[in-house]
Every structure is written in C-alpha cells, then in structure tokens.
Amino acid sequence: VPERAEPWDDPLITTFGMLIEAHAAVLADVSRDLEAISGVPLAWFEVMLRLARSPDHQLRMAELARQVSLSTSGLTRLVDRVEEAGYVERQSCPGDRRGAFAVLTPDGQDVLRRSLPRHLETLERRVASPLGADAAQLTELLRTLRDAKSPSG
Amino acid sequence: VPERAEPWDDPLITTFGMLIEAHAAVLADVSRDLEAISGVPLAWFEVMLRLARSPDHQLRMAELARQVSLSTSGLTRLVDRVEEAGYVERQSCPGDRRGAFAVLTPDGQDVLRRSLPRHLETLERRVASPLGADAAQLTELLRTLRDAKSPSG
DNA sequence: AAAGATTGAACTCTCAATCTTA
DNA sequence: TAAGATTGAGAGTTCAATCTTT
Numbered sequence: 001v002p003e004r005a006e007p008w009d010d011p012l013i014t015t016f017g018m019l020i021e022a023h024a025a026v027l028a029d030v031s032r033d034l035e036a037i038s039g040v041p042l043a044w045f046e047v048m049l050r051l052a053r054s055p056d057h058q059l060r061m062a063e064l065a066r067q068v069s070l071s072t073s074g075l076t077r078l079v080d081r082v083e084e085a086g087y088v089e090r091q092s093c094p095g096d097r098r099g100a101f102a103v104l105t106p107d108g109q110d111v112l113r114r115s116l117p118r119h120l121e122t123l124e125r126r127v128a129s130p131l132g133a134d135a136a137q138l139t140e141l142l143r144t145l146r147d148a149k150s151p152s153g
Numbered sequence: 154v155p156e157r158a159e160p161w162d163d164p165l166i167t168t169f170g171m172l173i174e175a176h177a178a179v180l181a182d183v184s185r186d187l188e189a190i191s192g193v194p195l196a197w198f199e200v201m202l203r204l205a206r207s208p209d210h211q212l213r214m215a216e217l218a219r220q221v222s223l224s225t226s227g228l229t230r231l232v233d234r235v236e237e238a239g240y241v242e243r244q245s246c247p248g249d250r251r252g253a254f255a256v257l258t259p260d261g262q263d264v265l266r267r268s269l270p271r272h273l274e275t276l277e278r279r280v281a282s283p284l285g286a287d288a289a290q291l292t293e294l295l296r297t298l299r300d301a302k303s304p305s306g
Numbered sequence: 307a308a309a310g311a312t313t314g315a316a317c318t319c320t321c322a323a324t325c326t327t328a
Numbered sequence: 329t330a331a332g333a334t335t336g337a338g339a340g341t342t343c344a345a346t347c348t349t350t
Binding site: 006007009010011013014015016018019020022023024027030046049052053069112113116117123126129131134135137138139142144145146147148 | 159160161162163164165166167168169171172173174175176180183199202205206222265266269270273276277279281282287288289290291292294296298300
C-alpha cells in the first residue's frame, strides 16, 4: 500500500514545533543557571538588561513592555516587583504627565555587572557552542521571523 | 576616545534575545489565527496534535507533558480542560495501574482535520514564506539547540 | 475622544505534598 | 522505597475596566 503522509507530518508543523521546543529547552536551562548566578528571575534580568542598553538607562513603560514581550499590565506588575527589590525606579515623564519611565538604579547596574560574565559563560555553553559557526546565521533567521509582519498586523 | 563595547552588547545576548523575541512574535500571531480557525487555544491544539502523531493516538501523561514542555502537574490540568471539551479521554494503562494514557477522541480528530488546512496556511504565511529556502536550515539549528544538553542535565 | 499607565478578576502554570500502585 | 499522576497553595499573566492627562 502506498504511504500517504498525514497532514500533521507537514514540515511546517515540524519547524513550528522546533521553535517551541528549542525555546522551552534553552530557557529552562538558562533561567535556572541565571537565578543561581544572579539571584533574580530571568524576567527581572531582561528588564534590567533592556534598560542598561537604552539611553540614560531608562525606557517608557509601554516601550519596555514591547521589548520584553509583555502586556503593559503585566509589565506594570513586573516593574512593581523589581522596584520593590530596588533594582529599578519609576520616574515621571517631563512634558507628559501621563507617562512614566522605568530607570535602572545603581543597585540594578551592580547586579548586571556582577552576573554578566557567568551569564555569558552559560550562553556560550548552552547556545553558541552547540551551534558553532552557525550561531550568527541563526540570529539572522530569528530576526527575520520576528520582524515578519502578520497579514493583519 | 576608543569605543569600548559594553558587555551587554555581546552577540550571545543578541542571539538569546532573538530566540525570545521571535518565539513571542510568532506565537502571538499563530495562536491568534489558530483560535479563530479552530476555536481552541494553541495549548489544546498542541496536545491533540502530539496525540495524532503517536501510535494509536495515545500517549502516557508524563511523555505528553515532556512533549508539550509542561510539568506533569500542568499537563494534568490541561488534559482536564481538553477532556471536559470532549477532545481527549483518559484511559487506564493495562499492566501498570499507576499510569494513564491520554487518548485523542473522534471529536478531537475532527477538530484537527478541519483546522489543519488553514493552520498550515497560517504557518506558510508567517513562518515559511519569510524564511524562503532557509526554513529547513532553521529547523535543524533549532533542533540542535533543543537537543544540546545542559552541563547538569 | 484618545493615549499612558494601573487595577480587579479570572486563568494557567509551577513547586511541594499526597495518594496509589510497583 | 520509588514511580506515575493528581491536588493545594502561591506566583505571574492577560483582558477589560478605570483613572489621569492630552
């Protein structure tokens, strides 16, 4: 009898599944290591890192939410927790009293500086080393995927 | 003055960030479309799809949990909800009365068969088309990342 | 009216503890 | 004693509604 491939064996399903599985596997390992290294959850670290990479170490709440892939509501509460720990602060936005900035504090910078060397070792071991010379291409393929707009977007 | 790159501009940070951002962007679009097409959340669809791809359309709870990247606890509750909707059933495991299978029901198969053509169109448009001929390589790079073992793993 | 941010309610997930069977 | 699955408690997220400012 001829083998008829089922529709759920389509390579598209496989590619999409790999995106989910690779993401879950890498994040589980990296976030476990990062918490051991820095003492803060990955989500906190991402917030602090985005601020460190921004001019004046600050970002509007909505823009920060976009960068860490959270709703503005989710970010409000995340910043609540990180602020409670003293690693970021809110500052009112001069010129638009509706807006607020999240700003990295000196304590937050210290956590980043102390943790980054070992965090980079983790990424080297878990991401760069397995990929070898293809790491740069993976980065570009993922960037393409991220920036591809959905039809309704 | 010479520009000294800050440690958080390391390419490793960028690659890792792209994995997070591409995953979030693609999943947001695909899950939105899928719910409009099939009426079920992506997590339900993933469960049904894994079962459809397995012998006898069934899988042990722990194995299914591993495949969908959930704790066994999380999967217990997810299967509760999908079973409530009638798309999967639990069956006791002959030979090991501790174990349980999750089994795809005929209703669950119907949902899959009806939704898959348009779901594949979504994946074509949102994933395959932007990547072009590089889609297969991305799949393999992601598989490499998924399977790379962590030092303590 | 609309935009930026926050809050309330509901949902989903994880960790630790529990229950049953091996 | 350990393995497979479930349950209770707690944490984090989203959607819709709200409040303030433009």
